[in-house]
Amino acid sequence: MSTFLRSRWGVLAGFAVGAVLLLVAAPAALSVFNLALLGKFICFAIVAVGIGLAWGRGGMLTLGQGVFFGLGAYIMAMHLKLADASLFGGSGVPDFMSLYGSGEVPGWWEPFRSPVVTLLAVVLVPGLVALVLGLAVFKRRVKGAYFAILSQALAAAFAVFLIGQQATTGGSNGLSGFRSFFGFDLKDPSNKLMLYSIAAVVLLLALAAARQLMHSRFGELLVAVRDQEERVRFLGYDPATIKTVTYVIAAVMAGIAGALFVPIVGIISPADVGVIPSIAFLIGVAIGGRATLLGPVLGALSVAIAQTSLASTFPSFWVYFQGLLFVLVIGFMPGGLASLPRLVSRLKQRNTEKRSTAPASAPQVPASAAPTTATTATTVPEEASR
Amino acid sequence: MTTPTLLPDGEPRAGGLRHGRPKYLEVRGLTVAFDGFVAVDNVNLDVVQGDLRFLIGPNGAGKTTIIDAITGLVPATGSVNHTGTEILGRKVHKIARLGVGRTFQTASVFENLSVLQNLDIAAGPGRKARELLRRRKGVDAAVQEALEIIGLERAADKQAGTLAHGQKQWLEIGMLLVQNSEVLLLDEPIAGMSQDERDETGQLLRRIAASRITLVIEHDMDFVREFATSVTVLAAGKVLSEGSVAQVQADKKVQDVYLGTAGMEGH
Amino acid sequence: MELLIGQMFAGLSLGSVLLLAALGLSLTFGQMGVINMAHGEFMMAGAYTAFVVQRSISDAGISLLVSIPVGFLVGGLLGLALEAVLLRRMYHRPLDTLLVTFGVALILQQAARDIFGAPSVDVRAPAWLQGNVELLGAPIPLTRLFILLLSLVCLAGLVAVLKGTPLGRRIRAVVLNRDLAETSGISTRRTDQLTFFIGSGLAGVAGVAVTLIGSTGPYLGTNYIVDAFLVVVAGGVGQIKGAVIAAFALGVLQSVFEFSTTASIGKVLILVLIVVFLQLRPQGIFSLKTRSLA
Numbered sequence: 001m002s003t004f005l006r007s008r009w010g011v012l013a014g015f016a017v018g019a020v021l022l023l024v025a026a027p028a029a030l031s032v033f034n035l036a037l038l039g040k041f042i043c044f045a046i047v048a049v050g051i052g053l054a055w056g057r058g059g060m061l062t063l064g065q066g067v068f069f070g071l072g073a074y075i076m077a078m079h080l081k082l083a084d085a086s087l088f089g090g091s092g093v094p095d096f097m098s099l100y101g102s103g104e105v106p107g108w109w110e111p112f113r114s115p116v117v118t119l120l121a122v123v124l125v126p127g128l129v130a131l132v133l134g135l136a137v138f139k140r141r142v143k144g145a146y147f148a149i150l151s152q153a154l155a156a157a158f159a160v161f162l163i164g165q166q167a168t169t170g171g172s173n174g175l176s177g178f179r180s181f182f183g184f185d186l187k188d189p190s191n192k193l194m195l196y197s198i199a200a201v202v203l204l205l206a207l208a209a210a211r212q213l214m215h216s217r218f219g220e221l222l223v224a225v226r227d228q229e230e231r232v233r234f235l236g237y238d239p240a241t242i243k244t245v246t247y248v249i250a251a252v253m254a255g256i257a258g259a260l261f262v263p264i265v266g267i268i269s270p271a272d273v274g275v276i277p278s279i280a281f282l283i284g285v286a287i288g289g290r291a292t293l294l295g296p297v298l299g300a301l302s303v304a305i306a307q308t309s310l311a312s313t314f315p316s317f318w319v320y321f322q323g324l325l326f327v328l329v330i331g332f333m334p335g336g337l338a339s340l341p342r343l344v345s346r347l348k349q350r351n352t353e354k355r356s357t358a359p360a361s362a363p364q365v366p367a368s369a370a371p372t373t374a375t376t377a378t379t380v381p382e383e384a385s386r
Numbered sequence: 387m388t389t390p391t392l393l394p395d396g397e398p399r400a401g402g403l404r405h406g407r408p409k410y411l412e413v414r415g416l417t418v419a420f421d422g423f424v425a426v427d428n429v430n431l432d433v434v435q436g437d438l439r440f441l442i443g444p445n446g447a448g449k450t451t452i453i454d455a456i457t458g459l460v461p462a463t464g465s466v467n468h469t470g471t472e473i474l475g476r477k478v479h480k481i482a483r484l485g486v487g488r489t490f491q492t493a494s495v496f497e498n499l500s501v502l503q504n505l506d507i508a509a510g511p512g513r514k515a516r517e518l519l520r521r522r523k524g525v526d527a528a529v530q531e532a533l534e535i536i537g538l539e540r541a542a543d544k545q546a547g548t549l550a551h552g553q554k555q556w557l558e559i560g561m562l563l564v565q566n567s568e569v570l571l572l573d574e575p576i577a578g579m580s581q582d583e584r585d586e587t588g589q590l591l592r593r594i595a596a597s598r599i600t601l602v603i604e605h606d607m608d609f610v611r612e613f614a615t616s617v618t619v620l621a622a623g624k625v626l627s628e629g630s631v632a633q634v635q636a637d638k639k640v641q642d643v644y645l646g647t648a649g650m651e652g653h
Numbered sequence: 654m655e656l657l658i659g660q661m662f663a664g665l666s667l668g669s670v671l672l673l674a675a676l677g678l679s680l681t682f683g684q685m686g687v688i689n690m691a692h693g694e695f696m697m698a699g700a701y702t703a704f705v706v707q708r709s710i711s712d713a714g715i716s717l718l719v720s721i722p723v724g725f726l727v728g729g730l731l732g733l734a735l736e737a738v739l740l741r742r743m744y745h746r747p748l749d750t751l752l753v754t755f756g757v758a759l760i761l762q763q764a765a766r767d768i769f770g771a772p773s774v775d776v777r778a779p780a781w782l783q784g785n786v787e788l789l790g791a792p793i794p795l796t797r798l799f800i801l802l803l804s805l806v807c808l809a810g811l812v813a814v815l816k817g818t819p820l821g822r823r824i825r826a827v828v829l830n831r832d833l834a835e836t837s838g839i840s841t842r843r844t845d846q847l848t849f850f851i852g853s854g855l856a857g858v859a860g861v862a863v864t865l866i867g868s869t870g871p872y873l874g875t876n877y878i879v880d881a882f883l884v885v886v887a888g889g890v891g892q893i894k895g896a897v898i899a900a901f902a903l904g905v906l907q908s909v910f911e912f913s914t915t916a917s918i919g920k921v922l923i924l925v926l927i928v929v930f931l932q933l934r935p936q937g938i939f940s941l942k943t944r945s946l947a
Binding site: 059061063133136137140141142143144145146148149150152153154156157158160161162163164165275276279282283286316319320322323324325326327330331334 | 682686688739742743746747748749751752753755756757758759760762763766767875879882883885886890915916917918920921923924927928929931932935936
């Protein structure tokens with residue numbers, strides 16, 4: 001069974017099942033409202049795929065994914081605002097600008113009138129920001145902890161910046177009230193279904209890309225960099241390049257997810273992109289299994305579903321629960337649920353060892369002797385990069 | 387496509403190859419200072435292709451620091467010339483690409499990857515991006531040969547972290563081989579090995595050194611006597627003596643340094 | 654001119670709060686590699702301590718003077734508990750400590766919210782701290798002067814402990830080489846606990862201090878934690894000197910930027926400056942020199 005799942009046909013079958021579930025079963029079973037909700041969760045799951053690559057495989061603690069998510073989202077939101085203003089207002093000036101600002105569209109908004117520029121920017125802007133930060137940090141061999149703190153500071157600064165620019169970014173209210181998406185009416189249920197389907201397809205594509213990366217030589221190299229960065233250097237590779245590439249890929253995924261989030265959810269605000277949401281992206285990834293392919297996706301979806309059903313009814317309880325999740329999962333089960341089978345088999349092993357009064361010289365089975373294959377390095381390193 | 391031959395014919399000899407234009411590593415005035423403490427003091431060192439040079443000396447003599455300096459890990463002044471190319475002052479990975487490879491005192495392999503993956507990574511810094519993004523298919527000829535040389539063919543799919551200590555050291559040497567380094571810098575490759583493993587490692591060193599520039603840090607004098615073709619003695623950051631094993635053992639200065647440390651005889 | 658001096662002093666005052674917050678972080682980060690996101694909540698706990706103390710001691714002056722040591726104790730004990738229950742089993746996973754302590758921070762925030770309510774509370778400043786003094790014609794609020802002095806006193810105390818006591822020598826030994834310290838008979842366990850106690854206690858004091866210049870809410874810590882970490886990054890891990898310079902530099906720069914542009918652009922500029930600075934000195938202003946590969 002497990003060999004089938006790992007074979008080419010097994011993987012294709014897995015993707016086919018995922019595609020049927022997401023694209024056929026879910027739309028048939030869910031109401032329009034719930035489908036949009038699932039679409040929103042799928043956006044988070046796309047971010048999670050990137051975090052799984054950068055953090056789980058690459059050991060880079062990316063605490064600023066909200067920034068890339070936000071860049072993609074705000075770029076898309078700006079375009080939708082401008083398009084709406086031309087379509088419905090006639091003036092070409094988004095409503096909130098006349099409310100808070102001079103009533104003129106600032107110059108740096110103008111490029112996003114063009115749908116082509118917008119779509120390119122959704123990918124390129126987060127990618128470029130990640131490229132610059134990644135090169136600056138990794139080329140100079142700044143410590144892993146510093147990278148985590150800097151990426152977090154970036155999220156904090158980004159949110160403060162957005163809040164401060166009330167007249168051009170909507171401030172803490174953010175941007176909302178979109179009516180059309182590239183000419184499609186956002187109120188029309190069939191268009192909502194279309195948006196959901198796009199998100200689902202993007203998630204499947206992101207998964208396919210992540211899988212290809214993980215199983216390629218690059219993926220092996222990435223694990224090597226995570227575990228022993230200096231050693232890789234002595235083999236003639238520049239780890240900075242490998243890490244930057246991975247970081248950029250994760251950023252682009254977050255940016256695309258943000259751009260999809262805007263038309264599906266209908267609002268983007270600094271509350272979605274700051275320090276707290278940026279870290280919150282990580283918990284789902286950790287629960288599912290940060291170094292696995294599907295773990296981050298399933299984890300992110302479960303956390304999002306749990307949050308939606310619990311947070312509104314028991315807001316206080318939800319925060320405690322979320323805090324506890326961080327403590328328990330990261331503290332006591334760093335491999336996530338994906339490591340559960342291994343933990344269980346290790347426990348069983350320990351029990352049988354205890355029961356059998358074997359002599360002290362009994363063959364010691366190393367902890368990592370549990371079934372692993374040559375092509376998957378799913379274990380979380382004991383020494384996450386420092 | 388010709389089959390790669392990681393193992394040349396012949397034996398290493400003092401002074402290196404006698405024919406053609408042998409490659410060389412020429413160290414001049416190498417100095418490393420940490421916060422005013424001079425760990426390596428104006429060291430000159432020449433190793434020629436085909437010579438199996440051992441670097442010995444008491445603890446704290448600066449042996450590992452010399453390798454660290456040559457490979458770019460610690461900043462140093464002076465000059466290190468590899469067959470006409472100055473390598474000092476370059477970045478670690480650039481130096482590695484110029485054909486300078488090293489191992490570490492504590493075997494450092496990628497424990498979460500398989501033996502095969504370890505070797506494949508070592509073989510690959512020259513790969514193009516497109517190759518990197520594809521899945522590894524089959525086994526490179528050089529990697530296969532290295533697996534056989536280091537005797538780990540049957541462990542190819544084992545996680546490197548589960549290997550025995552000696553096997554990890556061999557894997558490191560295998561990685562050096564597929565890395566195609568012309569300069570091999572080995573830091574105590576037989577530390578912690580059994581007598582049999584030591585002998586095998588020594589034989590392996592003799593075989594690979596015949597066509598390479600090899601510098602081995604070692605403490606065990608029996609091992610040095612058996613396998614070295616030439617020896618450099620280091621003490622307090624300076625070169626004390628150089629020559630064949632017999633020559634340096636007869637050197638009064640060397641005897642003085644080792645007096646009471648029991649380093650030259652036994653362990 | 655007066656405006657400039659006023660801005661400079663506002664910067665120094667912000668810097669002194671950052672310093673109080675960053676000293677403890679720098680200690681625990683330097684010694685154990687722990688990135689404690691709950692440090693900001695220890696500040697928040699110190700601030701609420703001042704609030705609670707003032708409810709039982711109505712004299713604002715006495716309550717402030719009592720709050721400082723009590724705040725230290727509250728912060729310190731919280732830190733001790735965190736270390737004992739969670740962090741000590743995670744010293745080999747430094748990056749993961751950040752996420753675990755973030756979870757702790759969430760729990761502490763919500764606990765404060767459930768205990769004290771969501772709206773902010775205020776702590777009255779004593780009469781002798783109300784008003785201004787003149788410095789070169791610029792009015793300097795006495796509360797800010799007090800905070801500056803308080804942070805300098807804490808700094809002096811910490812330096813005295815580190816340089817002058819056996820505990821301090823043990824701490825410095827463990828920072829430099831944990832294994833060697835352990836083999837030379839130092840109980841690293843005890844040292845780690847004490848470091849955590851002192852570092853977290855300083856956060857408690859910082860919390861008491863900020864009640865003088867603002868109101869206290871459950872999310873007070875989140876305002877300071879990121880900047881305090883930036884101080885540690887820029888100053889160099891485990892470097893008191895570096896933390897001092899970085900804290901005051903960051904404080905002054907922030908208030909200068911806010912003055913000449915806007916608060917939001919100032920934040921971005923500071924971050925850019927730090928990234929550029931790390932290009933020149935990736936280890937921060939000062940760094941430990943060791944031979945290790947990492």
